Amino acid sequence: xxxxxxxxxxxxxxxxxxxxxxxxxxxxxxxxxxxxxxxxxxxxxxxxxxxxxxxxxxxxxxxxxxxxxxxxxxxxxxxxxxxxxxxxxxxxxxxxxxxxxxxxxxxxxxxxxxxxxxxxxxxxxxxxxxxxxxxxxxxxxxxxxxxxxxxxxxxxxxxxxxxxxxxxxxxxxxxxxxxxxxxxxxxxxxxxxxxxxxxxxxxx
Numbered sequence: 001x002x003x004x005x006x007x008x009x010x011x012x013x014x015x016x017x018x019x020x021x022x023x024x025x026x027x028x029x030x031x032x033x034x035x036x037x038x039x040x041x042x043x044x045x046x047x048x049x050x051x052x053x054x055x056x057x058x059x060x061x062x063x064x065x066x067x068x069x070x071x072x073x074x075x076x077x078x079x080x081x082x083x084x085x086x087x088x089x090x091x092x093x094x095x096x097x098x099x100x101x102x103x104x105x106x107x108x109x110x111x112x113x114x115x116x117x118x119x120x121x122x123x124x125x126x127x128x129x130x131x132x133x134x135x136x137x138x139x140x141x142x143x144x145x146x147x148x149x150x151x152x153x154x155x156x157x158x159x160x161x162x163x164x165x166x167x168x169x170x171x172x173x174x175x176x177x178x179x180x181x182x183x184x185x186x187x188x189x190x191x192x193x194x195x196x197x198x199x200x201x202x203x204x
Contacts, residue, residue, distance in 0.1 A: 001081065001151055003034040007042035008072040010153075011052070012166035015065040016191060024058045033153040045071065066192045069166055073173035081149045083130065087142035091128050094139070094147075101155040103129040105148065105163035105171050110183040112162050113190070120186045124179030127171055129163060131155060146175075 001009070010032040014020070022028050029039030043060065046052040051067040052060050062068060086094075095102045103109075106127030111118045125143070129150035130136075136147065148171075158164060163171065165187075172184035 001149075003032075003038035004042035004045075005072060005075055006032040006034055006151070006153060007039055008046070008068060008075070009164065009166050009170070011046070011062055012065065012069045012072055013164045015062040015068065016165050020062040020065075021055070022060050025060065028060070064196065066196065069169055072166060073170040076170040076174035078146065078148065078171065078174045082146055083132075083134070083149055084136045084139055084147045085141075085143050086139040086145055086147065088126065088144045090140050090142065091126070091145040091147065094130070094134065094136075095128060097135075100134060101131060101150060103150060103154060103158040103161060103163050105129055105168055106146075106175060107172070107179060107183045109162040109168040110172060110187055112160070113165050113168065114186055121179045121182035124177045125175060127163070127175070129154065129158075 007028060010028065011022075014031075025039045025043060026036050028043070029036045032039065034042075043052060046068060047054070049064075049067050049071065051062065051064045051071065053063050055061050104127070106125065107118075107121070107123045108126060110120075114120065126145045127148055128145055129148050131150045134147070154163070154167070162168070169184060169187050172180045172187070
């Protein structure tokens with residue numbers, strides 16, 4: 001993923017878990033694992049669309065998590081980060097063949113964020129994140145699983161074995177197929193069906 005996406009993902013995941021305030025841009029950049037300049041550049045677009053606001057002295061606050069997550073999702077390019085496509089059996093063997101880090105994404109990850117029960121749809125295309133050094137040569141051809149590049153920050157932080165909530169949503173948005181769309185809509189309904197602000201108070 002590009003640096004701006006790492007910043008947006010970091011902010012989105014934090015906001016979805018209740019952390020919206022940041023002391024300064026440096027803290028955001030450090031959490032995302034990018035240089036401070038990249039952090040400043042990534043935040044410019046968020047300021048432009050009203051997803052974040054500046055706080056004195058030097059802090060920022062996420063004011064519209066939905067806009068932030070939508071920007072991340074619209075920017076997501078699965079093709080760029082795809083290492084291979086293969087069968088479910090081959091992907092499972094690859095994941096469990098050694099101690100290499102991995103994370104499950106897409107519909108399977110969405111289910112974990114929807115209380116662990118699939119009441120949404122059939123799975124469709126599965127997503128698995130693996131590091132760049134994963135032995136992918138000789139994998140059987142197939143379109144059941146798309147193997148994506150696991151960035152270093154994700155390898156360190158996705159300790160649950162699943163992609164983060166923000167990454168899961170963005171991947172579903174970028175993944176073709178009605179199954180992915182059903183899971184994306186279910187996640188959206190869980191987090192954004194109600195307004196994020198007090199409209200009555202805002203109009204006083």
